[in-house]
Amino acid sequence: MKPNSEQAESPAEPARLRKIIHIDMDAFFASVEQRDNPALRGRPLAVxxxxxxxxxxxxxxxxxxxxxxxxxxxVTALRKCPELIFTPPRFEVYRQVSAQIRAIFARYTPLIEPLSLDEAYLDVTDWLAAGQTATELAAAIRAAIKAETELTASAGVSYNKFLAKMASDQRKPDGLFVITPKTGPAFVEALPVRKFHGVGPATAEKMRRLGIETGADLKACAPEFLCDHFGRAGGFYYAIARGVDERPVKPDRERKSIGAENTFLEDLFTFEAAQDKIAPIVRKVWTACERLNMQGRSVTLKVKYQDFHQITRSQTLPAAVDSAAELERRTLALLQPLFPSVKGVRLLGVTVSAFDEASAETERDQMAFAFPTPSA
Incomplete structure (x- = not known):
């Protein structure tokens, strides 16, 4: 049994309540393609x-x-949907539309933290007109996006980043959802932990084995218990279970790397088993690279063994990795010499870094806007 917190909890609030909006474009790449090609509208489409x-x-x-x-x-997508239409990505177009959307954001606040071409946090705490609410501002932003790009966006409004992110998923597509300080704790308690932003499938399964399936279950755990089982992330889980997230919106964030990792329910001892497990991680990293239009020259493999000993293996190339196939090939070349493994591998991760100048310039261009003076 998991130990309970000794003291009764009351909803904790930051010293100064923020007003955060999370904007998430609805099926962004696919929606741009359907907008530009009417023959694709209403059809199952994959970019x-x-x-x-x-x-x-x-x-x-x-x-x-x-x-x-x-x-x-x-091949899996076609098996699930034989009528699926594929269209090649047009990242230059997506970047242009993304810049148009970010310019809309900049009319309302300078505090914009882009997560990708189609997603961003906005802190509007000090940028509301007299008598205006964050919910009204979110509705205005969505309306401007629709009017100027012919695309729909979903928005979440709350008093921190975690809850704003969770809110934007509630009424997709083309929806707006608000989580207030009064409703936040109850919302989190009722939510399955597998739906928490920041809790991946392996962590959700580990929580399930510990008897943690909902936010209420997570809230009942003592911080020592969570840190014992989840390390440094335990403190984060303890906070978000109470609807608390003190992370600020960071408009000056410059991405240094793109990576993903997975912890496995069963340890890996052979190269063949590791090869099967690394493939979806590589796909996830490459999809993020494409979405952000970032290409890097360094590939890093992270390996954690069953005894928690951790190693990394890296390769820096003369030119940026330019395809999923090349990223997988480079990753497997780093992975193969580590097998067979006597200890067994419990975690694998892949990271791309050392972005080329064009990628860095794109990242800077996307964040370079002239910000207005706040309304009185």
């Missing part, structure tokens, strides 16, 4: 390449109804 080793970069809502989603292998 990507339908060839054997292709990966879905984005899926329309019509395709999602069949279980197709981003980072899925193309």
């Amino acid at each position: 990507g390449h339908g060839r054997a080793r292709g990966v879905v970069a984005a899926a329309s809502y019509e395709a999602r109804a069949f279980g197709v989603h981003s980072a899925m292998p193309s």
